Amino acid sequence: MAAVLAPPVIILVQPQLPENIGMAARGMANFGLGELRLVVPREGWPNEEARAPAVNATAILDDARAFSSTAEAVSDLTWVLATTARSRGQMKRVLSPEAAFTDLARRAAAGQRTGILFGRERTGLENDDISLADAILTYPVDPRFASLNLAGAVLIAAYEWARISATATDSPDPAPRAEPASREAVVGLFDHIESELDATGYYPPDKRSVMTRNMRDMFHRMSMTAQDVSTWRGVIRALGRAARRKG
């Protein structure tokens, strides 16, 4: 009997309607997912209006935690996907559901904690949310009708997880990898580099946000290990200290 893999955490970024949160929980329960996180839900949390649409999946709502930022909501995860139908011009890998969930199952089998970000009902994820993800998950939608219902997008993810993890559990674990960096460690490294660069006057003020985002994208693509993060910390510390010694 294959071990049950830990499913990905579902993270709804600024969901507007409690009803959609409840329906998302129902879809998660249909396919064995359990952990829901909410980033600044518009109508507050907990919210009674989410309960009826969840039908008998209210335990997921009871356990759902709200966070004040996307960064905080993903801080303990080691691999994060962002769902978006549009090409965002970001330098990230774009994965089909098949590829994305096969990879998620493999990571779960290796003990990693994974998550999937879903955006606001009307506008989806913003670039700053996407920049916190390792890769983009995109569904094969008809481009003329690309706007998925939020709960539906979660349902498809839950379905794919169930479908693929069921067949993936007995596949042999590939090459044991070094411990991946937590999201918190990666974000800490960003902050460190950016503050050192700020101190050198590196950023033209009008370009700071785009330059920052490009660099964050690059780091996410690296899939850093915990060891990589501490290597970088050492490099930046050495260069930064040398720079400050001038003063």
Add this chain to the structure above:
Amino acid sequence: MAAVLAPPVIILVQPQLPENIGMAARGMANFGLGELRLVVPREGWPNEEARAPAVNATAILDDARAFSSTAEAVSDLTWVLATTARSRGQMKRVLSPEAAFTDLARRAAAGQRTGILFGRERTGLENDDISLADAILTYPVDPRFASLNLAGAVLIAAYEWARISATATDSPDPAPRAEPASREAVVGLFDHIESELDATGYYPPDKRSVMTRNMRDMFHRMSMTAQDVSTWRGVIRALGRAARRKG
């Protein structure tokens, strides 16, 4: 260019809520399905209340026909699936989504007209409906939370159709990527970082070679683009220049 396959017809048997009909139409449109049939919808047909939940998929509602029996609704089809989570004790083949939609795509390619039956919100399909089907389609639901939302069940079918019919027809995916960095550019970046670090006294002499190798390994794993290399060059240049200004 592969021909587009005719998608399965979606047949809702005695749907209770117009809202669910509208949401089902939206999910169909998301994944390229077009033909919806209704068997004795409880609130009558056409129904204005279905329109808002369909968002911009109202053309599917405009074309949807109502029938007075399931038999009539499937009469022109050559292969019909019945969706049910429960084992009905019927002597029919039970197909996973993968098997069912692979088969549907094959039949569509052969010019067959196919359809999928979905039951009432509360009670699902009755045995008389199921007896009109050629096989049963079942989703890998958690048995403790087996009750899928009607529109969600249609959405998953539409998604599976899109996923499987796309791979069944063709697609060597060329995934246009940004220009990868040349090996020369990557090595040039190594040398730059290492010389800046040497200038700060970063490396303990006895550890220089192993630390250098670790960092080079990390860079190789990054699969950098040409743009990434120039971003890094800028960062290291800014920090290095600031460090040297001290002297």
